[in-house]
């Protein structure tokens with residue numbers, strides 16, 4: 001009998017047979033509210049009819065049209081659509097299959113454009129699991145342990161407000177920028193630095209948004225030294241934060257924009273975008289892949305972008321995100337075990353802490369995830385370097401009633417667990 005590799009961790013024992021919107025169904029037809037979107041992927045919900053139709057229609061014409069061999073009609077259309085929705089100046093696109101691949105592509109492009117070797121990333125980031133992306137990932141040692149040595153040339157600067165084991169926060173904007181300057185003097189000279197790669201909101205690292213002042217400072221240093229500013233919007237892109245791309249909240253424009261996850265409602269396609277000038281520096285034939293720009297992924301992406309725009313999902317992410325954040329803040333008032341609530345659109349992070357010391361409480365997160373699943377049929381995930389953040393990332397189509405159900409289920413779960421432990425509630 002064939003077995004599945006045990007390397008996959010499992011959040012739930014659920015065997016799903018169908019999904020619709022924010023809900024998945026098991027073999028018995030029992031419904032579960034999927035507040036994970038399959039890790040921030042199913043932007044238009046599970047199996048949105050327009051995405052399904054687009055993929056089915058495309059599959060009936062052809063499934064694979066390899067980009068080095070011929071061009072298919074979807075490629076130009078997707079480039080046009082991405083040109084319309086991405087920040088000013090980004091008009092040329094390359095397609096790959098996963099977030100990690102797109103991150104790697106951005107690094108390869110930055111190195112070719114600048115002719116420089118090094119990359120700066122920021123503490124707490126997650127950029128993926130392939131060798132280069134892993135070398136850039138510092139959200140947890142678990143993603144790197146056992147895989148060293150990793151590719152060299154990656155230097156890690158501070159992300160403002162990063163959490164500590166004591167529950168305090170370190171590095172304000174000024175301190176984080178000072179450290180970046182120090183890095184450019186002490187470790188990687190500007191003339192050897194190709195790019196600074198940053199998530200505008202730390203995802204896996206705990207749903208921590210950067211500050212506008214910090215990102216402005218990063219961009220200023222990039223411009224001053226001819227370093228490319230790369231925004232990893234794999235998790236934050238396509239409306240998740242209540243803007244099409246998270247950089248729009250902060251008034252900064254990346255030289256390279258990295259996209260995946262929400263781009264195609266679950267189809268494995270990713271992209272990087274840059275100006276024509278930057279892309280022109282990438283020697284033809286020096287990068288590529290068998291499946292990049294796959295017609296089914298392109299069809300799913302085109303339909304997803306249409307749905308996001310025509311169904312007003314960016315606005316819904318803002319409204320439902322505000323509703324979810326308000327619900328979480330109310331619970332934070334009631335339970336001292338709920339620490340900071342950090343939110344941007346439908347990226348809502350809720351820290352769980354020891355009420356006496358403020359230290360991270362990952363055990364409580366695990367209990368809450370179990371209780372939410374078993375008693376309320378709500379699927380949620382954790383995040384954060386200390387594993388003490390519940391991250392809410394439901395599909396952008398989530399309804400007001402479904403957000404109410406999440407808030408109610410979370411409140412009831414807190415009450416059930418903390419009541420049992422005898423922990424204090426006020």
Ligand SMILES: Cc1ncc(COP(=O)(O)O)c(C=O)c1O
Pocket residue numbers: 039098099100101103126127128129199203204232233234235236260261
């Ligand atoms: C910000 C960010 N970058 C890159 C990745 C890697 O994407 P993938 O898992 O598709 O390789 C992720 C995945 O969670 C991510 O959140």
